[in-house]
Amino acid sequence: MNILILTASTGGGHNRAADALRTYVEKNQPDTNVAIIDAIEECSPALNFTVVKGYKALVTLTPALFGAMYKSSDKKSPLSDTVNIIYQQCSKRLQSKIEELNPDAIISCHPFAGAIVGYMNQEGSIHIPLISIVTDFLPHRTYISDGITAYITASSQAKDILADEYGIERDTIFDYGHPVFEQFYEGNGKSREEVLEELGFDKDKLTVLIMAGSFGVTDILEIYENLQKIDVDYQIIVITGRNQKLYDAFQMLLNDEKEFVTEEEPELLRRFPDDNVLRYMYYQTESVVEQLNRTFRRTIEDHKPTKLFFFINNVDDYMHASDLIVTKPGGLTTSESIACALPMVVFKAYPGQEEQNAALLVENNIGVILEESSKAAETVGSLLKDRAKLESMRESCRSYVRKNSCQNIIELAKRLAEENDKT
Template structure:
């Protein structure tokens, strides 16, 4: 069985992390499965992908408010309409069809809305008959994601499922609340109990792989003699790493980019709380670790919308940059009433999940007995597996409803 994963862009992101998590879950459990991850932008035109990546990073850095406005007016309008890419669709549909011809996948998993939209277009037009799954990477669904041409939707929460059913009249049987997939390295039950009872609390501070956010300003006024020590993930932001080292604060440890999941998992296990941005995957990892979450900043667009959801659900605490970080952390970590309130919010969040991601992976693998045949479309053989989704749907119906992560 061959599964094609479609994120977008080459730069590190939640779209790649979700794809990698699912790939490892599948390949670790089945020797006969082959997974491949392809960024459609760089596959179509490497120079174009580099240009768009640079423009995006400069846009959110220099004029974030205009990006936020554009995102909410074109990609998250809360209407019934798809976000339109008429000028680009024809070009990328051509390259997507070429990719499908080359790879001949039995199943496609989209972890970004744009390739999902294109796959949906091809299926709705009857140009391909390959099963497609959407694996969402934020706590909401934007207008870019494909809908009617997609066989299964792995959604982050009940609110998204309700939105899809009520706004788009989609069949709820094919919308599964799995949460945002995280790598199984972070799902080990015993790891959650490994934190020590040290009176000095360890706080993990993260700004994403690029080390974004005013972390120097956040940490500068902390008290070296307080009950907190800080481990700061600088990502690939070498300037941030140097700035923190120059401060020479005894209670602060600045760490460069960490690629190893095992090392990241150990940091999660040492931490008593995390201060971060509201990226879908990082927040989901912290929730799986039952770490109290404080948000220091949010990128425009997706992260601001994530923050709105998380705040309403009482899952995160927003940091006031004008007030002492030490005091804000102490308010939750030393307050039994607030701790109980937060724990109840966590329990509600996981209770809403219908099928854990690992169970969904097993469902996909057990649907591996397929009725396969080939048809000739636009000059090449495209595999058609009409049996895989019907078998998957039948198996999913038999899965026990689980509230475990």
């Protein structure tokens, strides 16, 4: 059997979901061939450049505008005819690739990709079962197309919304959860004790994980210093991702530097690391650099035991070892944290999907919102001092998570392919 997985690079969660599905198939079903393609890139590299960079710029520079666009695009509008023209043009370019790969089923991890193939099914150029994974925690109209065979949601709550508010046939919606690498599920990876021992940490102390790559340097340093005020004996793991400026600043802080300059390279440059023109213009504008670079003055004498990491491939190990995570409420980190039964403190949610994610976490007793960095000690401290609350949040994660998501999605794809062969 051949399965084609479609994704796009507007955020890492779509690609991560696609990789999780492929990894599951390659490990567990050697008789199945799986291929992943970036649907927007395949349709048009120029369109991909515009969509991906446009998305990142909107989210970074004008989050309020992005939030407004996200809400407005969730309603039917006269723009739908224009959108269909785009789908028509893209489908012509994508169809040859689909015919070349000859899939028995297609799984979409991105709404735009699903809409293009849905259009192709609808107008009859192909007849291939199409599964659309709603990679956000709540549905959005962009995921919906008449040519989609089945939908995957993160929860029964999202399934009900798709059926009741968007009119999707309930028997075509499956609340299998987001595709997550198997090692993230609680009990599937290294034990807490193993990881803490490798770090030289105390196995009897609470551990807080900070995943901070998307935060500004000063923001996260202030959160970290604020966390030192909590009168609980605990330890901290910090993962900065590929944010080199933040990693360097943390090293200075942990090396007891009393005062140092934080290079506040804007989020825009971190999101467009290969845009040399933008980078050149930024660094030629000395007044801007001087405004962004700030002198950070250390306000703490001692800090909790801390381990600092740059980009790593074993995030699951540190999630399994932790009792609480402080991070942004992006779909990828949120899904993996829930799979690990790891309660969340979320910070700086962008309007749109992230705000919805944050609200959903609170509603389901999975996370709390950190309104501002100065309240970190109050928000995190209240949880660390309340073991019963932490455990109830872990139980909420366990109730919410859908284990075996990849397996169930692939089995559904096979079942739909077999039914399609009979028609």
